[in-house]
Amino acid sequence: MARNKYPELTVERILDAxxxxxxxxxxxxxxxxxxxxxxxxxxxxxxxxxxxxxEEIIIAVTERMNRQMDDQLFEIKNQRGLTGLEKLRKFLILAIENPKQQEFAKAMPNLLKNPKFLALQLKSSIYDIAVKVIEPLIREGIEDGTIKTDYPKELSQTIILLINIWLNPFVFYCTEEELNRKYLFLQSLMEGINVPIFGDENLAHLKQLRNFSKE
Structure with a gap:
């Protein structure tokens, strides 16, 4: 049998399909x-x-989509003329309002019923997004005076875990009222520590995502 000279193209075809x-x-x-x-x-x-x-295919699909998302996040991180806090807000808007989220939500299995996928979500949240994106933005905000905290690493991990896990309707399904209360609590929590990154407009997009989530 002839050897495939371009295995990476075959992998991309499989992932595309x-x-x-x-x-x-x-x-x-x-x-x-x-x-x-x-x-x-x-x-x-x-x-x-x-x-x-x-299962291996969906993991590869997820990792490829995460890499595409990372490119957008790093564009925000390197954008000039914005404070650390403003970049953090833009990151949040991208994370919540990205139209690919709804399509991705329909594609993914229920995370609580699939521990491996939940573990991947946790790993990506802490070791990729928190370390590579959020913590540098917080440190930038500390330097320019828009964020005041002595715990940039811990704050970055807390923010992403609350967004990607606790607030994520695909991990913890909730009613619209429960989602409202969670969001308002998180908004109040961040304002209480002088990191006001959650705007009222984000809640509408979270509600749209909730409609695609699975009980």
Missing amino acids: ATELFFEKGYENTTIQDIIDALDGLSKGAIYHHFKSK
Whole structure:
């Protein structure tokens, strides 16, 4: 059998097809056979050569989407003319209001019922977003005087865990009233420590995301 000279292109084809199917049908309702059928000319063996299971495919899809999101976050981080606090607010808007969130929400399995995916979310939150994006913005805000805290590392981790886990309707499903109370509490909490990053406009987008979440 001829060796595939461009395995990275094959992986991208698989991920492209899987992403489209996950968005259209959801992870739970997509089968490996669906992915094979969408890849004209690619055999089941070729898929299993790169991915041992559908679970491995969704993990790779998630990591690729996270990398795309990281590029946008670093654009904010490197933007000139904004204070650390203003950049932190822009990051929050991107994190909550990104239109890809709704599509991604439909694609993902229920996180509480899938510990591996929840663990990936936690790992990405702490080691990628908090360390690489939020903490540097907080330190920038400390330097320019717009943020006052003696705990930039701890604050960055707290913010992202509250947003990505506690406030995330795909982790903890909640009613609209419960979501309102959570958001208002978080808004009050951040204002109480002089980091007012949550605006009222963000809540409407959170409510839209909640409508895609799964009990």
